[in-house]
Amino acid sequence: MRTDAPWTGVLLAGGRSRRMGRDKAGLVWNGRTLLQHQSQLLMDAGAQRVVVSGDYPQAQGIPDAVSDQGPLGGLLAVSAVLEDGPLVVLPIDMPQVAPALLAALAQAPARCAHYRGHVLPLRLALDAALRAWLAQSPQLPPEQRSLRALHAACNGTILPLAPGDVRLLANCNTPDEWAALAS
Template sequence: METTGTEPDPWTGVLLAGGRSSRMGRDKAHLAWRGQTLLAHACATLRTAGAANVIVSGHYPECAGIPDAEPGLGPLGGLASVVQAMPDGVLVVVPVDMPLLTPALLQLLASQDATACVAYRDHILPMRLRLDDRCRTAIARLVDDPAARRSLRALHEALGGEFIPAPTEHLAELVNCNTPQQWEAAAP
């Protein structure tokens, strides 16, 4: 993994929390995790990792969440809504349903220099994006084309993204909790 060896540029954490949570059967963002909601936990993890700012995708007035401009487009639709009003810069995008992520793993991802889009091998999230005109155009093309594969994986491909290996000691953090069974397995 190539890093600069210096402090990473300031970056913004983007928390994707606008999903329907249909497999979980209830809003994942409001699940209790170690004395707080999953939403609060994920925001705190991003801040501890060094995010200069945290933006939440989803209708969560308690944290100035940004609802999807066009519902039903999944994580890509949430990201598209968030980036509309953001300045250029580095984003670290995480889903609300990965409670085991640690600041160290996010810091490592944030410190990657190079490509427009970086994610850990075999995992599209968390993802580091360089938000600029090229990235905004790629997102808009995917969202606006009904025949397109509207996914973060398609965005990664459109940007010529890179997959990097996650350090072995952090692999267990890359677990999504989409179902009650996955939640029970991860919950403390």
């Protein structure tokens, strides 16, 4: 499914993968690395282009300008190189997500939206206000530096998620979770 309104996919791949013990982007899912697979998922969903947040020169990845800021650090870095417009943010470790879920998220009539119970994937409208919030986020107390705080600051929308789709938003942070997901 492809959307009519142009949007950019942002693939969050800049984390340290501490619990996994190795770089998640290099894990293989259905014969491709997660970096390749997730990028293709975003394109299949209708992204006009995909930007990788993380130090991946082979994918023209954009490293975090401010380290240890989690997903907000990645969004801050990519916001510096992107034009205003809709984004769909997808983590590297969610390989089962359906392109239709990403496409529906891209079309949500909201500045910020995510599915009930899952802060990622996330739809954002990149504009001056979002850039300003991201720019000041490194100075926030740690408990206020989160995607949930961003969602609240944007008066975000929570979209319903069909019970059968919950499993599609499973992510993996440990070798055991990866093994369970990959089996």
